[in-house]
Structure formats: structure tokens, C-alpha cells
Amino acid sequence: MNKPIVIGMIGLGTVGSGVMRLIARNAEQFLHKVGAPLVIKHVAVQSKEKERDLEVAPQVLTDNVEDILNDPEIDIVVEVMGGIEQAKQYVTKALQNKKHVITANKDLIALHGAELAQLANEYECDLFYEASVGGGIPIIRSLTHGLASDEINRVVGIVNGTTNYILTKMSQNHEDFGDVLQDAKAKGFAESDPSSDIDGLDAARKMAILSGLAFSTNIDLSDVHVKGIRHVSLEDIKYIQNLGYTLKLLGIGDRKHQKIEISVEPTLLPNSHPLASVHNEFNAVYLYGEAVGETMFYGPGAGSLPTATAVVSDVLEAAKNLRLGTTGRSYITPQYGKDLKSNAEMDRKYFFRILVKDKPGALAQITSIFAKHGISLERILQQPKSKSVAEVVLITYRSSYENYEEVFNEFEQLDVIDSILSSYRVEGEE
Amino acid sequence: MNKPIVIGMIGLGTVGSGVMRLIARNAEQFLHKVGAPLVIKHVAVQSKEKERDLEVAPQVLTDNVEDILNDPEIDIVVEVMGGIEQAKQYVTKALQNKKHVITANKDLIALHGAELAQLANEYECDLFYEASVGGGIPIIRSLTHGLASDEINRVVGIVNGTTNYILTKMSQNHEDFGDVLQDAKAKGFAESDPSSDIDGLDAARKMAILSGLAFSTNIDLSDVHVKGIRHVSLEDIKYIQNLGYTLKLLGIGDRKHQKIEISVEPTLLPNSHPLASVHNEFNAVYLYGEAVGETMFYGPGAGSLPTATAVVSDVLEAAKNLRLGTTGRSYITPQYGKDLKSNAEMDRKYFFRILVKDKPGALAQITSIFAKHGISLERILQQPKSKSVAEVVLITYRSSYENYEEVFNEFEQLDVIDSILSSYRVEGEE
Numbered sequence: 001m002n003k004p005i006v007i008g009m010i011g012l013g014t015v016g017s018g019v020m021r022l023i024a025r026n027a028e029q030f031l032h033k034v035g036a037p038l039v040i041k042h043v044a045v046q047s048k049e050k051e052r053d054l055e056v057a058p059q060v061l062t063d064n065v066e067d068i069l070n071d072p073e074i075d076i077v078v079e080v081m082g083g084i085e086q087a088k089q090y091v092t093k094a095l096q097n098k099k100h101v102i103t104a105n106k107d108l109i110a111l112h113g114a115e116l117a118q119l120a121n122e123y124e125c126d127l128f129y130e131a132s133v134g135g136g137i138p139i140i141r142s143l144t145h146g147l148a149s150d151e152i153n154r155v156v157g158i159v160n161g162t163t164n165y166i167l168t169k170m171s172q173n174h175e176d177f178g179d180v181l182q183d184a185k186a187k188g189f190a191e192s193d194p195s196s197d198i199d200g201l202d203a204a205r206k207m208a209i210l211s212g213l214a215f216s217t218n219i220d221l222s223d224v225h226v227k228g229i230r231h232v233s234l235e236d237i238k239y240i241q242n243l244g245y246t247l248k249l250l251g252i253g254d255r256k257h258q259k260i261e262i263s264v265e266p267t268l269l270p271n272s273h274p275l276a277s278v279h280n281e282f283n284a285v286y287l288y289g290e291a292v293g294e295t296m297f298y299g300p301g302a303g304s305l306p307t308a309t310a311v312v313s314d315v316l317e318a319a320k321n322l323r324l325g326t327t328g329r330s331y332i333t334p335q336y337g338k339d340l341k342s343n344a345e346m347d348r349k350y351f352f353r354i355l356v357k358d359k360p361g362a363l364a365q366i367t368s369i370f371a372k373h374g375i376s377l378e379r380i381l382q383q384p385k386s387k388s389v390a391e392v393v394l395i396t397y398r399s400s401y402e403n404y405e406e407v408f409n410e411f412e413q414l415d416v417i418d419s420i421l422s423s424y425r426v427e428g429e430e
Numbered sequence: 431m432n433k434p435i436v437i438g439m440i441g442l443g444t445v446g447s448g449v450m451r452l453i454a455r456n457a458e459q460f461l462h463k464v465g466a467p468l469v470i471k472h473v474a475v476q477s478k479e480k481e482r483d484l485e486v487a488p489q490v491l492t493d494n495v496e497d498i499l500n501d502p503e504i505d506i507v508v509e510v511m512g513g514i515e516q517a518k519q520y521v522t523k524a525l526q527n528k529k530h531v532i533t534a535n536k537d538l539i540a541l542h543g544a545e546l547a548q549l550a551n552e553y554e555c556d557l558f559y560e561a562s563v564g565g566g567i568p569i570i571r572s573l574t575h576g577l578a579s580d581e582i583n584r585v586v587g588i589v590n591g592t593t594n595y596i597l598t599k600m601s602q603n604h605e606d607f608g609d610v611l612q613d614a615k616a617k618g619f620a621e622s623d624p625s626s627d628i629d630g631l632d633a634a635r636k637m638a639i640l641s642g643l644a645f646s647t648n649i650d651l652s653d654v655h656v657k658g659i660r661h662v663s664l665e666d667i668k669y670i671q672n673l674g675y676t677l678k679l680l681g682i683g684d685r686k687h688q689k690i691e692i693s694v695e696p697t698l699l700p701n702s703h704p705l706a707s708v709h710n711e712f713n714a715v716y717l718y719g720e721a722v723g724e725t726m727f728y729g730p731g732a733g734s735l736p737t738a739t740a741v742v743s744d745v746l747e748a749a750k751n752l753r754l755g756t757t758g759r760s761y762i763t764p765q766y767g768k769d770l771k772s773n774a775e776m777d778r779k780y781f782f783r784i785l786v787k788d789k790p791g792a793l794a795q796i797t798s799i800f801a802k803h804g805i806s807l808e809r810i811l812q813q814p815k816s817k818s819v820a821e822v823v824l825i826t827y828r829s830s831y832e833n834y835e836e837v838f839n840e841f842e843q844l845d846v847i848d849s850i851l852s853s854y855r856v857e858g859e860e
Contacts, residue, residue, distance in 0.1 A: 022579060022721055029646075032765045033578060130576070136722035138576020145575065146560070146568020148463060149452060149742035216459075274728060277707050282724075291452055291735040292566035294712075298704060299725035309722040312579035324756050335462045 002036035005319040008068030008099075009043045010090055011081030012061075015104050015131065016043065017054045018308030019078060023315075030312075034319045042068050044081075069093045076318050078311060079103040088112055095119045095127065100327055102314040104131035104307060110205035114218045114334075124328030126321055128314035133206040134159060136306030137299035138313065139285045143213045144332060150289035152214040155253040156427065159206040161281035161301040162197035163229050163249040165189045167266075168279045170237050171246065177232055189281050199228035200264040203251050210285065211253030211262045216335040219262060223340060224251075227265040236422045239353060239393050240268055243379070246276040250427060254341075261341040268351050268395075268426040346401040349378075349426035354392045354411075355385060355418035362416040363392060369414070373406045375399040389418055395426060432466035435749040438498030438529075439473045440520055441511030442491075445534050445561065446473065447484045448738030449508060453745075460742075464749045472498050474511075499523045506748050508741060509533040518542050525549045525557065530757055532744040534561035534737060540635035544648045544764075554758030556751055558744035563636040564589060566736030567729035568743065569715045573643045574762060580719035582644040585683040586857065589636040591711035591731040592627040593659050593679040595619045597696075598709045600667050601676065607662060619711050629658035630694045633681050640715065641683035641692045646765040649692060653770060654681075657695040666852045669783060669823050670698055673809070676706040680857060684771075691771040698781050698825075698856040776831040779808075779856035784822045784841075785815060785848035792846040793822060799840045805829040819848055825856060 007023075009016055023030070023038055031037050043056065044065040068074055069090060077094040079101060081087055087108050094101050101120070103109065109116070109129045120127035130140045134157075143152065158164050162184060169180040181198070184190035196202045204224040212219040229249050240247050250267040254260070269276045274296045278284040283301030288294055300306035321327040356362045363382055370377060376397040385391040411417055437453075439446055453460070453468055461467050473486065474495040498504055499520060507524040509531060511517055517538050524531050531550070533539065539546070539562045550557035560570045564587075573582065588594050592614060599610040611628070614620035626632045634654040642649040659679050670677050680697040684690070699706045704726045708714040713731030718724055730736035751757040786792045793812055800807060806827040815821040841847055 018721075025721075026579065026581060029581065029765065030579075032646075033762065136719075137725060138572050141576045142568050142572060145747065146571045146743055147739060148746050149456065149460075150739045151456060151459065216462075274707065277704065289566075289739065291448070291455075292739040293730050293733075293736055295567060295727075295729035297725075297727055300723050303723075305721040306723055309577060309580045309719065313576055316578050317575065324754075324759055326754050326756050329754055332463065335459065 002323070004037045004039040005034065005076065005322060006074050007038060007040045007076045007078060007315065008071060008074040009040060009078040009080065010065055010068060011079065012043050012045045012052070012056070013080065013082070014304045015307045015311065016080040017052070018304035019080065019311050020054060020056065022305060022308045022312050030316060033316060035323055036319070038315065038319060041074060042071065044068050065090055069097060069099070074099060075322055076100045076102060076315060078315065079105060080311065082107070084108055084111060091116060092119060095123050095125050098123055098125060100126040100318040100322070102311055102318060103129050104311050105129070106132035106202070106205045106209060110208045110221050113209065113212070120328065126318045126327045128317060130314050131307050131310035133209050134283050134285055134297070135299065135301040135303060136309050137283060137285065137297050137301070138310065139210070139297050140213060142297060143210070143287070147287065147289055147292060147295070150291045152287050152289045153255045154288035155207070155210050155214045155251070156275060156286040157207060157210060157251040158248055158275055158278050158282070158284050159210070159251050159301065160197055160203040160249060161283055162190045162194060163203070164278065164283070165281045166198070167229060167232070167247055167249065170232070170234060171241065174234060174238070176234050177230070198230050200226040200249065203249060203264045207251035207253055207262055207264055210251070211260065212334070214253060214287070215255050215260055217260070217338045218334050219338065223262055223338070225263040225265070229266050231422070232266055233422065236353060240351070243395070244271055245269060245426070246271055247424065248275060250275070252427065256341070256345070258336065259339050259341045259345055261346045266424050268424055270428050273428045343402040343405060344400050347398050348401060349398050350396045350404060351424045351426050352392070352394050353421040355421055356390045356392050357416050357418055358384070358388050358390050359416055362390070365414060365416050366392065369407055369410045370396065373399070373403040375403055375407065432753070434467045434469040435464065435506065435752060436504050437468060437470045437506045437508060437745065438501065438504040439470060439508040439510065440495055440498060441509065442473050442475045442482070442486070443510065443512070444734045445737045445741065446510040447482070448734035449510065449741050450484060450486065452735060452738045452742050460746060463746060465753055466749070468745065468749060471504060472501065474498050495520055499527060499529070504529060505752055506530045506532060506745060508745065509535060510741065512537070514538055514541060518546070521546060522549060525553050525555050528553055528555060530556040530748045530752070532741055532748060533559050534741050535559070536562040536632070536635045536639065540638045540651050543639065543642070550758065556748040556757045558747060560744050561737050561740035563639050564713050564715060564727070565729065565731040565733060566739045567713060567715065567727050567731070568740065569640070569727050570643060572727060573640070573717070577717065577719055577722060577725070580721045582717050582719045583685045584718035585637070585640050585644045585681070585715065586705060587637060587640060587681040587715040588678055588705055588708050588713055589640070589681050589715065589731065590627055590633040590679060591713055592620045592624060593633070594708065594713070595711045596628070597659060597662070597677055597679065600662070600664060601671065604664060604668070606664050607660070628660050630656040630679065633679060633694045637681035637683055637692055637694055640681070641690070642764070644683060644717070645685050645690055647690070647768045648764050649768065653692055653768070655693040655695070659696050661852070662696055663852065666783060666854070670781070673825065674701055675699060675856070676701055677854065678705060680705070682857065686771070688766065689769050689771045689775055691776050696854050698854055700858050703858045773832040773835060774830050777828050778831060779828050780826045780834060781854045781856050782822070782824050783851040785851060786820045786822050787846050787848055788814065788818050788820050789846055792820070795844060795846050796822065799837055799844070800826065803829070803833040803836045805833055805837065
């Protein structure tokens with residue numbers, strides 16, 4: 001029997017428990033694949049006394065993370081504690097002590113991924129983070145290996161399960177945002193403070209990671225334009241459905257002539273788009289490659305065991321590298337510097353829902369502002385809302401974001417506009 | 431500059447041309463990823479004089495395959511000639527000459543994959559075949575790497591683009607099989623002799639490869655139960671649509687208590703299933719893993735550049751292994767012997783469309799035969815078809831295949847049955 005691969009894990013929450021269960025359950029299979037057993041020597045937790053629904057041998061638990069970071073016997077450190085600063089310290093020290101690191105921590109990788117990858121390279125360590133995006137979907141490995149030969153120029157993702165659950169229920173049951181959010185909390189699909197999900201920050205972190213890998217450059221979180229779903233109304237959803245679209249919180253990374261834009265915002269998708277039928281808490285990532293065309297990867301974006309499969313697949317990769325003596329060689333330096341699109345270079349379609357004072361020529365004033373800024377209209381629907389107010393719903397053709405900004409500015413000063421109820425990006429058609 | 435990775439390619443048809451184009455187009459990117467340039471030294475073709483829509487330097491073309499197999503400078507052999515016996519000879523010789531082999535040849539791998547993998551192992555060579563299943567979808571790498579930590583117990587695939595195109599058009603345009611087939615030939619989605627596609631053999635070969643990898647065992651082509659789509663009628667499709675289902679040619683590999691069954695047959699999918707919205711020539715593979723749950727991989731199943739992305743991603747993997755000195759180490763021995771389910775262990779639902787003589791008690795006789803063999807009925811629809819004949823459409827609950835065989839036997843002798851118009855498997859619900 002070959003020498004075991006020894007693992008230390010930091011954190012034993014949802015994902016950590018899944019990792020322990022999976023390594024125990026498939027031990028025989030892993031022995032076959034790696035040629036050596038995987039042994040979890042220590043798990044660092046805050047309290048050793050806490051009740052857990054998982055049996056762990058007492059000598060495995062430790063409340064001192066140094067027992068892991070400084071143990072020369074430990075080959076691989078699995079970081080599933082979450083958070084940023086402390087996790088960064090631990091991962092840094094693990095790499096400096098020449099331990100290979102697997103992390104599920106999207107926040108850490110989105111903020112400090114480039115720096116940690118440099119460090120891993122310097123200390124000749126593996127640093128893998130498949131679980132940081134898309135839970136059980138092997139999307140990072142597909143980008144870096146399966147589609148390694150192609151030039152990926154568009155990444156469109158439903159990468160947050162909570163918001164996809166909420167938008168699905170609003171669409172299917174015609175319930176208000178607030179009611180569905182309560183229900184999602186009760187079912188465990190939303191956290192008690194759900195702001196990082198519903199305001200789009202969680203999705204933005206994942207899109208920063210995915211876009212950086214797809215476009216082979218370093219993306220900062222601040223490069224991502226973010227808008228959440230807090231203000232999506234049931235009325236919006238109904239209009240959108242009647243027009244043959246589905247509203248999703250989409251992350252979109254786009255590259256054209258080597259210039260990049262990345263956004264996360266509620267977006268209309270035609271019902272025929274493969275992402276439109278990704279429902280409930282499921283995630284999916286759609287890629288457009290110049291050679292391969294359209295591909296999509298679908299699966300559970302969260303959950304204990306699904307996320308654990310991604311962590312443990314990373315562990316297996318590092319373990320195989322250890323056995324082959326090739327750890328620390330998987331590091332991919334970004335090939336390109338970062339070059340972001342200007343507002344004039346970003347082009348898109350929009351959906352607008354506007355309350356208009358019911359005066360003669362009101363619609364003409366609105367449409368002439370679009371025309372003035374070179375934006376054509378694909379569809380317009382006007383109907384009376386009350387005695388003195390009409391509702392205008394319209395979808396534009398593609399134009400630059402700069403043009404839309406000018407339209408928004410003029411709308412603010414336009415007397416006939418009562419209010420802009422909503423405006424959403426539209427994806428998936430020319 | 432590091433020593434180039436030298437490639438010899440056998441065949442320059444659709445896929446081969448795509449490989450040449452892709453390697454030329456993304457040369458800079460590959461240099462960055464591999465750390466050495468990729469050079470195609472020779473391409474073996476049947477005729478050097480043939481007109482091609484691709485410019486190839488004359489010294490690259492050869493009509494003598496030995497120029498590739500015996501050239502000590504060539505590191506990697508790409509086999510994209512197709513066919514079985516000759517391709518097997520060449521691949522065998524390439525491996526024996528210690529060349530790493532990338533093939534897109536599903537027929538070769540489905541029939542001789544185990545033997546060739548043994549040989550690759552013996553000569554310490556890489557043997558990759560991502561392009562053999564699902565064209566541009568990185569499904570093989572996802573099975574062997576991305577989901578390596580999980581136990582995959584169900585593989586459901588739309589793995590033949592021609593038949594998916596035909597069934598999509600029949601469903602969307604309500605055209606007959608024959609008309610759509612003509613149209614598919616005209617558009618290049620079907621070959622002039624389409625039997626290997628429409629009779630399910632092409633899909634069976636791909637399912638043998640996928641199931642073998644998913645279940646970690648060697649599957650023979652003869653283990654796959656195959657039924658094609660030649661006899662699917664437009665009337666079947668209309669009934670199926672009215673019942674809320676979509677008819678697809680599905681490959682299904684299933685494992686339960688380590689026992690396996692694999693089939694390819696026209697199958698009803700509920701419209702809500704992720705595979706039901708895979709249209710036209712697209713392919714998709716749905717996996718069920720014990721830990722990850724449901725995942726799906728979607729993309730183009732054929733085509734010059736899409737398939738070339740899979741071939742070249744394999745080339746990049748072998749090239750990186752060459753640079754690391756770890757070629758020939760990716761070989762995965764099957765973990766399990768093959769244990770196939772008996773007919774009594776295979777369980778499934780069925781859709782039947784039966785013409786019944788319009789006699790008193792006819793339906794009762796039919797339903798009592800199902801009942802006698804323990805098969806319950808989920809839905810029954812009977813309506814008059816002509817003066818003396820009625821049509822019965824029914825969907826069963828799950829039961830063993832053995833029970834269905836007995837029902838079929840009794841039906842053959844049942845006087846009140848005029849004919850069984852169609853019977854299809856039903857997937858995706860309990």
C-alpha cells in the first residue's frame with residue numbers, strides 16, 4: 001500500500017460535513033483512482049464540543065488551526081471555513097508551508113485569487129477552487145481543461161441559487177418578491193440576511209472568477225457592474241412573460257476585440273434560450289466559444305454534498321499530482337492584461353416600463369428621445385393605467401450603453417414622464 | 431523557446447480540417463498554455479492532389495502513413511481518419527512506437543477501447559478520445575475529472591445530432607419522418623446512408639463509451655439494447671405532445687446495486703426534463719450522481735470546429751504531460767467487473783398505442799393482461815378510429831422488463847388486438 005495522502009480541513013459547516021461524508025463513502029473508489037488512501041487527519045473547528053449530526057473521532061477535531069498549518073505530515077489543506085481575512089491568512093500560511101490548498105471560498109478567490117495563485121506558484125503548490133463557482137458543476141475545470149483549445153468570448157451564468165429560486169417562484173406562482181423571500185428563508189434557500197445574494201454581490205464574485213478564467217486575465221470585483229433583484233415587481237414579471245421572455249439574474253461576461261465587460265443584473269431571456277429553463281435553485285453557465293459555439297453546464301449550485309463533490313474532485317487532482325510529483329504545475333498565468341470596454345463599446349438591448357402622463361404627444365416625446373440617441377425600438381405597448389396616467393412598455397434594439405445613459409438623463413428632465421418603473425437588460429437575440 | 435511539440439495527423443476530412451484551422455488560429459494561446467509551440471509536421475491523406483478548401487503546405491501532406499508512424503520526431507498522433515480496422519492498426523503501431531494518441535473515433539473506441547487503453551498503458555502513452563462522444567461537449571473529461579469524486583449511477587444522453595434534428599423537426603413542424611430525413615440530408619445533418627444514425631448504432635457506440643467511464647467497467651457494444659427511430663410516426667409524436675411529453679432518441683445507462691443496463695431507444699421525456707429542451711442537432715448528457723444530484727452538459731455534438739476543440743484540448747493535455755514528463759499516467763483501469771441486469775431487474779414505464787377491434791370487453795381484456803403481470807396503468811385514452819376499430823393509448827407505471835415481455839407475448843395471441851402501433855419507453859418520473 002502506498003503512503004496515504006494526508007488532509008487537514010479548516011471548517012466543518014455545510015460543505016465541510018459533506019467533504020467528510022464523501023471521503024468516507026467513496027474511500028474504496030478513491031483508493032483505486034489515486035493509488036493511495038485519503039486520510040483526514042485533522043479538522044479545525046471553533047468549538048470541539050458543539051453538537052454535530054456527523055460522527056467525527058475526537059482526536060480528529062482540533063480548535064487550533066496551527067495543528068493543521070504546521071503539521072509536516074499534512075499534504076493538502078481544505079479550506080471550507082468561509083470569510084475573507086482569516087481564511088486568507090490561513091491559506092497563505094498553508095502555501096508557505098508547502099501544503100496544497102483546496103478552497104470552496106468564492107469571496108477569497110474573487111478578492112485575492114491572483115495574489116494567492118502567485119504565492120502557490122512561488123511555493124510550487126496546487127491551489128484549486130472548483131467549488132467556488134457553480135457548486136457541483138465542474139465549470140472551472142471545463143473552462144481550463146475541456147475547452148482549453150478554444151477562445152471563449154462570452155460567459156453567461158445563473159450562478160446564484162437563492163435569486164434563481166426567488167425569480168422562479170415569482171414567475172410560476174405569481175407571488176410578490178417579499179412573500180417568496182420569506183418562503184425561501186423558511187426552506188433554507190435564503191440566509192437570514194440575504195443581501196449578498198439578492199443584491200447580486202455573490203453572483204458578481206463568481207462572475208469575476210469565471211470571466212478571469214474564460215478571458216485569461218485578472219478581473220477585480222469592482223470591474224463587475226452589479227444590480228440585484230430587490231426591486232423586481234410581480235407586474236414586471238407578468239409583462240415579461242407576456243412578451244415571451246423569462247427574467248433571470250444573469251452574470252454576463254463579454255469580450256470583443258480583446259475588450260471586456262462584466263455585469264450581473266436582472267435580465268430578460270427569450271424562452272427559447274437554454275438558460276431560460278434553468279429553474280429553482282439550480283445554476284447553469286452558458287459559454288460561447290469561437291470554435292465550439294454554444295455550450296451549457298447545468299447542475300446544483302450549492303448544498304452540502306454537491307459542493308463537496310467539487311472540493312473532493314480537487315482533492316483527487318492534487319492527490320494524483322502528489323503521486324506523480326507534479327504538484328504546483330497546474331498554475332495558469334493570465335495571458336492578457338485587462339482591457340475594459342468603455343460605455344460606448346458596451347452594446348445591449350433594454351426593456352423599459354414607464355409611467356407617462358396622459359397628455360397629447362407624450363409617447364412621441366419619449367420615442368423621439370430614443371431616436372435622437374440612435375436607439376431603435378423593437379416593440380411598444382401603451383395602455384391606460386389610471387385617469388391621468390398611461391403605462392408604456394417597450395423593448396429596444398441593440399445600442400451602446402452610452403446612448404442609454406443619455407436617454408436616462410433626458411428622461412429625468414422630461415415633464416411627461418411620471419416615473420420609470422423598471423428597466424432591464426435583454427439578452428440572447430440580435 | 432522550448433522544443434516544439436510535434437504532431438502527425440492521419441486524415442484531413444471535416445474534423446481534421448478543423449484541427450488544422452484551430453491549431454493555426456490559437457497558436458499564441460497554445461504557446462502560452464503549453465510553454466512550447468505545437469507543430470503539425472505531417473498529415474496523411476489518401477490523395478495529395480485532392481482539392482481542399484484549406485491551404486496546407488505541400489511538404490506537410492503525405493500519402494504514406496508510415497511517414498507519421500515511423501518518424502521519431504513526432505510526439506503525438508491525431509487519428510481523425512475514421513473507420514475501424516485500419517485505424518486500429520495505425521493507432522496500435524503509433525502506441526507501440528511510443529507516440530501519444532488522440533482520436534475522435536467513437537467506433538474504434540467503442541469496439542477496441544479497452545484493448546487500446548491496455549496497450550497505451552503498456553507503452554506508457556497517453557490515449558485520449560474526448561471528441562468521440564458529444565463533439566464539442568467536454569463530457570469525458572467531466573466524467574473522469576470534474577465529477578471524479580462522485581458515484582455516477584445514471585447517464586442519459588442525446589448523443590446523436592441527426593436523429594435529434596429529425597425528431598425536433600417532426601415535433602415542431604408536424605412533418606413525416608421521410609420528409610424530414612430528406613431535408614436533413616439536404617442540409618448536411620444526415621449522411622446519404624443515414625442508417626447508422628437513425629437505427630441507433632452511432633448512439634449505442636457513444637453510450638458504450640460513456641457508460642464504461644461512468645460505471646468504471648468495460649462495456650461491449652453488444653451490451654447495449656438498441657432501437658432506432660425509423661418507425662416513429664407523426665401520429666405517435668402528436669399523441670406524445672398532447673400528453674405533455676417530448677420524444678427523443680435517448681441513450682440510458684443505469685446502475686443499481688452495481689448492476690448495469692444500457693439502452694438506446696426512442697423515449698418519452700416529460701417536457702419539464704432538462705433534456706426535453708435540447709433541440710435540433712444539439713447534444714446533451716444528463717448525469718445523476720449520488721452526491722451531486724442532477725447535472726447536464728449541453729453543446730454541439732458534431733461539426734468541424736466544435737469537434738476539433740475536443741481533439742485539440744486533448745492534444746494540449748498530452749502536450750502538457752509531455753512537458754511535465756507525466757504522459758501515460760492518466761490511464762484509469764476499470765474498477766469493477768461487468769455485471770448486467772437481468773430482464774427482471776430492469777424496470778421502466780411504457781407508452782403504448784394499440785389498435786383494438788371494437789368488440790364488447792376488448793379494453794377489459796387488455797387491461798387485465800397488464801394487471802395479471804403486475805403492471806399498473808397511469809393513463810388510458812380510448813377513442814374510435816374507424817367503424818370497427820378503436821385506438822387505445824396508455825402509459826404504464828414502472829414495472830420490470832420481464833413483465834412487459836410477458837404482456838407482449840400475450841398480446842400477440844390476443845384476438846381483440848388489431849395491431850400494436852407503437853410502444854416506447856418513458857423516462858424521468860417515478
